Amino acid sequence: MLPLSKHLHCGRSKKKNEEVKKRGGGFTKICSLSPQLQKFTGVPELPRTEVVKQLWSYIRENNLQDPSNRKNIICDVTLRELFDVDSIDMFQMTKALAKHIWPLGASEPPPVASTTKDKQRKQDREEEPDEPKRKAKRQKGANSAFLASLPLSDALVKFLNTGENALPRSDVIKRIWDYIKQNNLQDPSDRRMILCDDKLKELFEVDTFQGFTVSKLLKNHFIKPEQ
DNA sequence: TCATTGTTCACTGGGTAAGT
DNA sequence: ACTTACCCAGTGAACAATGA
Numbered sequence: 001m002l003p004l005s006k007h008l009h010c011g012r013s014k015k016k017n018e019e020v021k022k023r024g025g026g027f028t029k030i031c032s033l034s035p036q037l038q039k040f041t042g043v044p045e046l047p048r049t050e051v052v053k054q055l056w057s058y059i060r061e062n063n064l065q066d067p068s069n070r071k072n073i074i075c076d077v078t079l080r081e082l083f084d085v086d087s088i089d090m091f092q093m094t095k096a097l098a099k100h101i102w103p104l105g106a107s108e109p110p111p112v113a114s115t116t117k118d119k120q121r122k123q124d125r126e127e128e129p130d131e132p133k134r135k136a137k138r139q140k141g142a143n144s145a146f147l148a149s150l151p152l153s154d155a156l157v158k159f160l161n162t163g164e165n166a167l168p169r170s171d172v173i174k175r176i177w178d179y180i181k182q183n184n185l186q187d188p189s190d191r192r193m194i195l196c197d198d199k200l201k202e203l204f205e206v207d208t209f210q211g212f213t214v215s216k217l218l219k220n221h222f223i224k225p226e227q
Numbered sequence: 228t229c230a231t232t233g234t235t236c237a238c239t240g241g242g243t244a245a246g247t
Numbered sequence: 248a249c250t251t252a253c254c255c256a257g258t259g260a261a262c263a264a265t266g267a
Contacts, residue, residue: 049254059244094253168264169265174264192266213229213230215265218231219231
């Protein structure tokens with residue numbers, strides 16, 4: 001049995017990944033560089049991966065790794081201009097690089113929080129390991145989509161006869177079912193089947209329908225706001 | 228089980244390196 | 248092989264309400 005993450009990515013094609021790479025998306029997205037980094041690389045824009053590559057080439061060419069601890073980079077004048085320190089851990093170096101790189105179009109890097117995004121994500125997972133908490137977190141946004149009022153078609157406004165021209169989907173379904181029960185429109189031999197009276201026929205343009213399909217039939221009666 | 232929609236979540240991948 | 252650090256677009260699943 002594959003872990004969930006593996007399942008999730010079974011559907012993601014290799015071709016698509018290559019397309020993303022080709023057009024410079026994700027990791028290989030081209031970014032704006034700080035003046036210091038522009039001076040170092042000689043170009044105003046580069047993907048982060050390329051910047052890291054160039055940095056390491058420079059470090060090796062100039063023999064800037066600490067011989068006693070090769071994880072430590074001894075900064076020469078050029079690197080000191082970039083990182084503002086005399087020496088830097090190689091892991092810290094990529095972190096320090098963040099303030100020199102930002103998305104194209106932005107005038108400066110976004111503010112860096114005291115904890116990094118990955119750290120924050122990790123922390124979030126650790127703080128909320130149990131399913132109920134995650135579920136509670138999800139409910140917030142999920143509800144908003146369901147409970148949002150949608151503009152109704154003229155036919156539906158006429159059918160409801162309340163003067164309201166916008167209602168949540170769930171509310172409309174509830175009212176349709178109230179109407180069905182009030183008017184005893186369920187087929188006695190199969191209560192899942194709804195026998196339309198003239199009013200329902202006018203709304204849905206069918207003689208009968210399965211109770212399950214109410215929401216499907218209502219689809220055309222909710223007007224989607226323009227994007 | 229069915230149908231609807233929008234939001235949230237968890238996850239992946241490329242590149243670099245040394246140490247465990 | 249994994250860790251550590253950074254970047255982020257894209258993907259699919261889950262979930263919410265409603266009825267019998």
